[in-house]
Amino acid sequence: MKRYTREITLVLLVAVFTTLFMPAAPAQAFSLSDLTGTSSQNSGGSSSLLNILLALLLGKVLGTSNNSSTDMSPALGSGTGSKTVDNTGTKGAQLIQTAQKYMGVPYVWGGDTPDGWDCSGYTQYVMKENGITIPRTAAEQYNTGTPVNKSDLKIGDLVFFTTYKPGASHVGFYMGDGNFIHASSAAKQVTINSLSETYYDEHYIGARRYIQ
Incomplete structure (x- = not known):
């Protein structure tokens, strides 16, 4: 009985040690005879019982370890996949951010600086600040850029209108959601309007893309 108690204690201690300090695969390689220093012939019934207890303990520990690893896989994989970057969209957003810095700058016929500009002086200046000539x-x-269908507009595209003369005579930046920002002679400043407004819808003639 005393020896049986000692073996039980030893098995439990070794199981705890294995759980804390040893990897799963080596732990599975141990047999009861390695742990107790006795052969299966000498241990008899008590050895069989101890083998069962040890198997249960290690099986529980190893099973928990394997489950934990499996559960971690989605977390480790989350956010590590490749992501396609829309460079056109990114550059377009930068253009609009620059364009919005000048909200309220007065409209000046023939102007091409932040002190005051007309529609094309404004678009040229903002483009130049973003490295585009x-x-x-x-x-x-209108004649130089790449033509874009109205249904395919992207942020940063230039939208054109015919106003005081035939052909493209007014221009602004498409902002998304049907809106555009421009130096407006009617508003007398840089402002935002919708392409769906009656005047701009009727005078719209096309769009051009300079961001590739």
Whole structure:
């Protein structure tokens, strides 16, 4: 009985030691004879019982360890997949951020500085601040950029209108959600309007893209 108690204690201590300090695979390699220093022939019935207890203990520990590893997999994988970056959208957002810095700057016919500008002077200046060179006038900007369908507009595209003369005579930046920002002669400043407003809807003639 005393020996049986000593073996039980030893098994429990070894199980705890294995759980805390040893990897799962080596722990599975131990047999009861390695732990107690006795052979299966000498241990008899008590050895069989101890083997069962040890197997249950280690099985529980190893099972818990494996489950924990499995549960961690989604967390480790989360956010590590590749993500496609829309460079056009990113650059467009930068353009609009720059354009909005000048909200309220007065409209000045022929102006091309933040002290005051017309529509194309404004678009040229904002583009230049973002490393893009475009012509000076609305007509030239319309003739140079890549044509874009109205249904395919992206943030940062230039939208054009025919106003006081045939052809492209007014221009602004498309902001998304049907809105555009421009140096407006009617508002006498840089402002935001909707493409769906009657005047702009009727005078809209197209869009051009300079961001590739």
